[in-house]
Amino acid sequence: MPGRVLLALVKGCRAGQAAAWDELLERYGKLIWSVTLHLGARQDEAEEVFQRTWVAIVEGIHSLRDPSRLAGWVATTARHQTYRLFAEQGRQRRLASLDESDSEAREAATTGDADTERLERVEQIAALHGAMDRLDPRCRELLELLFLRDPPMDYVTLSQHTGLAVGSIGPIRARCLARLGKAFHALYQSSAAKDR
């Protein structure tokens, strides 16, 4: 069922449906931004990368083979665009003889000399988004409201919002978290194995 949701989302985007693009942006806009910032981009650089990534997504969604891996694809695209920007900057800054220390730091980032921790955090965030995608819509909504909303929704408001009895939210939350955990660990281990 979650796979069908993503397939419908991708099909909607390909057909130019506004609601589908809104949903895609809602799901992954923050992911793009997070990946870029975690890799060390400044605010203005992150804005540049966000635009480039979005352009690549709008173009690439027509040839995306596996919609179930949408989150991973978005995160990878954002990561590539960030590195591409860093590489361009490194080249241009050398040419312009500007700020050697900053340029060297960027070079290190693009050649993978540093920041394993940052990369791991990026993988973690991407895996979490991918895992959320694998949940059924009810679980996804519940966890979003309980964990990702600012501020998180309390049980009484959540009960009114979803129609669930207050007493049933705790057990459902536990089941949904367990499902998320299984999906997350599978995706995270898979991406870690690919990086090795």
Next chain:
Amino acid sequence: MRHLDHAAALALVQGGGDDVERQHVAVCARCRRLAEECTHLLAGLQAVAEAPAPPQRLLRWARAYALTMEPAPNRWRALQLLSQGTPLVATTRAAARTGAALLYGDDRHQVDLRIVPTRSGRCRLHGQIVPLASSPVSPWLISAVGPEGEVVRTTSDDLGEFWLPELESWNGASLVATSGEDRVVVACVGPPLGAGGDGGPT
């Protein structure tokens, strides 16, 4: 004792569970690993929850940009920003500090775009589309498309130059230029600094 499942491990790392489970985790490598994974999961959830969201104007632009695209991808060309000269990184924000000039390009066209802030807090756009091949400059239909649809349109002159008048709703718009089979889309996030703060709704 039986090994913990995901639900029990999650409850444990969130302060739940009982002494028997805690003692079991202390001596069972498999359950300890599961508990560590659950700690990772909760940390990841917290990281995602606390991560800053992109600026609203960027989201408005992204929405407008996606909707200006046609389903058939080979009908248009999205231009990447070039970073020739100054500013080194040609974001709208960076460009705003150095005269609000943006240069876009791909292998077929170059688009020079100048954002001119006005005293009223709006902006005007002066641009030129030049084919990189030796073909003659053809007239372009230029359209600024915002989140609510087309804002304004004009045509380029025989040098490929065009002006768009004061734009009230420029924020979050894309510029779409059409000439025959060619379709050029230029991404512009919002008014430059000084014309509208950080680009909030105009």
